[in-house]
Amino acid sequence: MSAVSRFPVANPMVIFREELDEWAVLFDPDANETFALDPTSVFIWKLLDGKHCKEDILTKLNEACNDTPEDAPQHLDEFLEELAGKSLIGVEK
Amino acid sequence: MKLERTPKSIDLNITTKCNLRCSYCSHFSSAGETDKDLPTEEWLKFFKELKECAVLDVCLSGGEALVRKDIRELIDGIIENRMRFSILSNGILIDDDTASFIKATGRCDSVQVSIDGPGPESHDISRGKGSFEKALSGLRTLIRHEIPATVRVTINKHNYKVLDEVSKLLLEDVGLPSFSTNAASHLGLCRDNADETQLNAEEYAWCVEKLFKLEKKYNGRINAQAGPLASGKHWVEMEKAKAAGLPEIPGRGLLTSCGGVYSKMAVLADGTMVPCSQLPHMNLGRINQDSLADIWLNHPELKRLRDRRDIPLKEFDFCEGCEYIPYCRGGCPALAYTLGGDENIPSPDACYRTFLEAGGKLPKLNN
Numbered sequence: 163m164s165a166v167s168r169f170p171v172a173n174p175m176v177i178f179r180e181e182l183d184e185w186a187v188l189f190d191p192d193a194n195e196t197f198a199l200d201p202t203s204v205f206i207w208k209l210l211d212g213k214h215c216k217e218d219i220l221t222k223l224n225e226a227c228n229d230t231p232e233d234a235p236q237h238l239d240e241f242l243e244e245l246a247g248k249s250l251i252g253v254e255k
Numbered sequence: 256m257k258l259e260r261t262p263k264s265i266d267l268n269i270t271t272k273c274n275l276r277c278s279y280c281s282h283f284s285s286a287g288e289t290d291k292d293l294p295t296e297e298w299l300k301f302f303k304e305l306k307e308c309a310v311l312d313v314c315l316s317g318g319e320a321l322v323r324k325d326i327r328e329l330i331d332g333i334i335e336n337r338m339r340f341s342i343l344s345n346g347i348l349i350d351d352d353t354a355s356f357i358k359a360t361g362r363c364d365s366v367q368v369s370i371d372g373p374g375p376e377s378h379d380i381s382r383g384k385g386s387f388e389k390a391l392s393g394l395r396t397l398i399r400h401e402i403p404a405t406v407r408v409t410i411n412k413h414n415y416k417v418l419d420e421v422s423k424l425l426l427e428d429v430g431l432p433s434f435s436t437n438a439a440s441h442l443g444l445c446r447d448n449a450d451e452t453q454l455n456a457e458e459y460a461w462c463v464e465k466l467f468k469l470e471k472k473y474n475g476r477i478n479a480q481a482g483p484l485a486s487g488k489h490w491v492e493m494e495k496a497k498a499a500g501l502p503e504i505p506g507r508g509l510l511t512s513c514g515g516v517y518s519k520m521a522v523l524a525d526g527t528m529v530p531c532s533q534l535p536h537m538n539l540g541r542i543n544q545d546s547l548a549d550i551w552l553n554h555p556e557l558k559r560l561r562d563r564r565d566i567p568l569k570e571f572d573f574c575e576g577c578e579y580i581p582y583c584r585g586g587c588p589a590l591a592y593t594l595g596g597d598e599n600i601p602s603p604d605a606c607y608r609t610f611l612e613a614g615g616k617l618p619k620l621n622n
């Protein structure tokens with residue numbers, strides 16, 4: 163179903179700007195587009211290094227917060243799809 | 256206002272040199288006119304730090320940014336470090352080759368060309384003989400290359416009567432989507448040439464009225480962050496609030512005019528970091544020696560400028576007895592400094608009471 167690679171990796175051309183309130187902004191300088199990340203998404207973004215698969219990311223999320231919602235895997239999928247759709251992460255070739 | 260973790264944008268005065276010497280220039284004879292320009296390598300090294308700080312864009316200015324022989328190398332460095340850029344230029348050196356280069360980067364947000372009038376008479380008198388034709392040609396070249404081009408008209412004693420004509424040239428003949436205006440203000444060389452250059456209250460009032468009409472005629476395609484159009488709008492808002500008996504306008508009654516220090520910083524041609532290129536006397540440190548991120552979050556002078564927003568106007572003798580205090584924002588810190596010696600005071604330049612006392616009137620409220 164998904165174009166997202168098994169070990170998703172952040173597009174190195176994208177600027178990741180962390181704010182003081184733990185939110186962040188992704189900025190694609192070529193497309194001149196920004197994308198806001200809430201604190202959970204920031205946590206995930208930092209794991210998109212090509213070394214963590216989705217399961218690893220979910221495990222880390224579970225470790226970091228006590229009450230991860232049941233539909234977290236689905237949310238993660240949707241989030242990664244959205245990032246891939248905007249070329250903010252690498253996709254399976 | 257929300258403080259960013261690092262500056263989002265940086266204004267870079269990449270050179271102190273210029274191929275013109277405009278009579279009102281804010282750069283020359285200010286602390287921004289430095290002894291020397293930094294070498295290419297120093298800028299390229301600094302761009303890497305900007306990348307680490309996740310800076311989104313830089314604005315290249317000077318002086319005249321395009322007189323630098325290494326301008327392409329510098330722009331390549333900006334691109335490599337993932338930033339976008341804009342340029343402020345007098346237009347003289349913009350030819351097809353330069354425009355092709357800028358276009359090919361795909362990262363240029365805008366190139367602003369200074370055009371002060373509809374022809375050489377009103378432009379060259381401040382900006383130098385032959386400069387109008389070259390500036391207009393530079394502007395047309397940018398447009399031909401589909402680069403987002405814009406114009407700044409700096410209103411002064413020699414061009415304020417031709418605002419109709421310059422608007423027609425830029426918006427109808429050249430076909431720009433919009434242009435911006437400011438007035439030659441009390442900075443740099445302009446301080447020495449104030450009498451021949453700066454508008455008096457009557458001329459300023461004339462411009463407010465004219466610009467209101469032109470803005471309407473051209474459906475908002477004329478804009479301003481300072482000068483007669485911007486001040487005129489604030490002053491009308493203040494008059495309306497007072498007439499309606501409003502106790503206050505939220506966020507007013509304090510020195511809240513400038514939010515720049517929450518998201519931007521600037522660097523002078525010699526590498527001195529400053530809060531804004533119009534505050535070149537405020538040395539915060541040096542690039543490639545001091546950490547940008549550290550200065551941004553911890554420098555006491557930046558903190559002092561940010562705290563400006565909490566200073567009530569009623570504390571100043573200058574504002575004593577003024578009926579407009581609850582509606583006023585106090586004006587630009589750079590002009591407050593050059594006119595009053597301190598950044599954290601109200602600026603006489605933007606003071607509505609001073610304008611009225613000097614015989615100024617607002618158009619819509621005259622009758």
Ligand SMILES: C[S@@+](CC[C@H](N)C(=O)[O-])C[C@H]1O[C@@H](n2cnc3c(N)ncnc32)[C@H](O)[C@@H]1O
Pocket residue numbers: 273279280281282316317318319320343344345367368369407408409437438439440441442443445
């Ligand atoms: C300082 S110049 C630098 C870029 C370029 N050399 C140019 O002239 O466009 C940037 C803009 O500031 C305007 N400017 C210069 N001195 C000024 C002053 N004293 N008050 C207001 N604007 C000023 C110029 O007309 C120009 O549009």
Ligand code: SF4
Pocket residue numbers: 273274275276277280281282283317318319345382
């Ligand atoms: S306003 Fe621009 S073009 Fe004119 S002297 Fe100053 S830096 Fe040069």
Ligand code: SF4
Pocket residue numbers: 568573574575577578579580583584585601602605606607608609
């Ligand atoms: S005196 Fe001027 S700066 Fe002070 S509140 Fe009145 S209008 Fe504003």
